[in-house]
Structure formats: C-alpha cells, structure tokens
Amino acid sequence: MDKVAKIGVLLVNLGTPDSTAVPDVRKYLREFLMDERVIDIPFLSRWFLVNGIIAPFRSPKSAAEYRKVWTDRGSPLLYHTEDLRDKLRLKLSPADYQVEIAMRYQSPSIETGLEALRQAKVKKIIVLPLFPQYASATNGSVIQKVMEIVRKWQVLPSVSYIAKFMDHPLFLEAWKRVTEEYTLDRDYDAYLFSYHGIPERQITKASCNGYCQLNNKCCSRQTPSNQYCYRAQCFHTSRLLTEKLGLPAEKVHTSFQSRLGKDPWIQPYTEETIKTLAASGAKKVLAFSPAFVADCLETTVEVGEEYKEVFEEAGGKQWDLVPCLNSHEVWVDCVKALVEENS
C-alpha cells in the first residue's frame, strides 16, 4: 500500500554560472538578464542591450570576480544553498517532507527540482524563493517560472508560494546571532544596511493605485498599500533589524547597491551614502547585506571589497561586513518554521 503522501519543498536562489570560464559566465548572464522581469524593457531593446553590450563586455569582468570567490565546491551561492538544504533535511521528518533546491538561472534548474517532487508524488508543493523582500525581478520571477512549468502538467499540483519573510521573528533572530558571532563591538560610527537596488520604474509598476512615490513619506512605514513595494520592505527590514540588534537608530543608514545602466534606480545609492558618511567624519562602519541570505559576488566582492575601497579612499579607516545567514542553525530553524507554517 502507498504511504501517506509527503509535502514537497523547493528552495530557490538566484543562479550562478557552471564555472568561472567566460563562456559559462556569458551563458548565465544572458539567461538572467533576458528575463523580462529583471530587465523590464521591450524584447528587442533588451535583446540588443544584453547580447550586444552587457554580456560581451561584462562577462570577462564577472568571470574574474567569480574566480575570487569560487571554491572546490563551486560558487558560494550554490554551496550555501546546498548546505541549507542538507541541514533542513535533518530537521524536517523525511516521512513528511521532501526538500529540493533550484536556481532560477542555470543549474540545478527549477524544472529538475519540480520533477523530483512530482516523481515523489508529493501532495502539495511549497516554493520558497530565497529573497527576504518581494521584488518582481526575484521572487516574482521564481513564482512565474514555477507557474509556467506546472501549468503543463496533466495533474495540476497544489502549490503555495512564500513571497517574503523579512519580518519573520527567526529571520531577525538569525541576523542577531550571525552579527554577535561576527562581532560584539558596538563602537561603530555608523551601521549601513545595503540592499540590492532595482530600477525605479519597477517600484512604480508594483505600486497599488500609485501609492509609492519613491520618497521617504511612502516608504517610511509598511501598509497594505505598499506591502509589495521593494523599497518600503527594505526600510522596514532596517527598522526591524535596528530594533532587534539594539543599534542606535541615529547611526543607522539604508542604501541600495548594484545599479546597472543609466536609468534611475532606487535611492540613496550605497556608494554616495558611503562618501557622505566618510565626509561627515565616520571612521568605522559595520555593513550588512540583508537582501541576500547567502554570500555571493554582491556581498563578498561588491560590499566587502569594492565599497571598502570607496570608504577608505574617502577617508574611512575600518569597514567591516557581517556575513550573510548562509546555513546558520537559526536560519535553518527559520526556513523550517516557514515551511511548517505554510504546510
């Protein structure tokens, strides 16, 4: 007789090239940036921008950056996600849950992860995009991809999506524990929460009835109208973390990194915030990357190295970066709780 059906869990992170070879990085960047939710401009313009400019010129530079963080287990984004899966499997009963991982772009694919769950005859699927704040470019893209795949199945599965989790108590507790394990020093001149940016137009497009005006009035509190405003969610995360970590609110700053192209992205930009901090006399800064759960190029290289240089060139003395949650036990507990609360 068949056993009682389990619940399938699919954890999805962004993606990573198969290797640090330039052709693999180019293939990854092409798939990633041709996503209409990431570069949300008309198809032909996107095609020429990605294939004619970004992929050819950026791939060698990105490949060199990947080489800095690559290990014999591959890309950090991938192996941290594998470690998270392995630890979660130990915490959830295998009789009740089957846990798989996927990358939105490249490997392991979402198709492969969903197919493993289908073969396991799960009774429902819980999809957790590993981005704490909802953005169309990340969680939205993962959810759309899952929908595109399962809509072709003969038997349509029951699927639930965890669209954001930046206010989950265990997410905040995990950041507290990781921070305390990194440093107990509270003698910093400033604390900087640097989030991945997105183009301003993506905020406007996700806004309810024109609520989001991209200013501090609309983003300074969370309401039903701006619950999916990525900028408002980031400011909300900063407020929650400030309280949880017991940081002096007047020393806390929020900013947005990784701008690509000439269009306006959400502000303030991290680079300008750092220069302003240094100009106002800050010598010692503690930085956090709370839009990411696993360390990757954007944290280790961009925040940990490039922004450190910007700070030091502007007169700063000490730039410290708190690592991401990676596969910390409390973060694994958070994912377990998210899964159980949605079961």
Ligand SMILES: C=CC1=C(C)c2cc3[nH]c(cc4nc(cc5[nH]c(cc1n2)c(C)c5CCC(=O)O)C(CCC(=O)O)=C4C)c(C)c3C=C
């Ligand atoms: C061009 C538009 C981009 C949007 C919009 C965007 C949103 C976005 N991205 C993340 C998380 C990650 N992005 C990463 C890398 C990355 N992102 C973009 C562009 C956009 N991102 C580029 C061009 C790159 C590649 C950088 C390079 O290879 O040089 C990564 C890191 C991947 C890794 O290290 O393996 C993550 C993670 C979020 C959370 C987000 C919107 C909220």
Ligand SMILES: [Fe+2]
């Ligand atoms: Fe990105």
Ligand SMILES: [Fe+2]
């Ligand atoms: Fe807003």
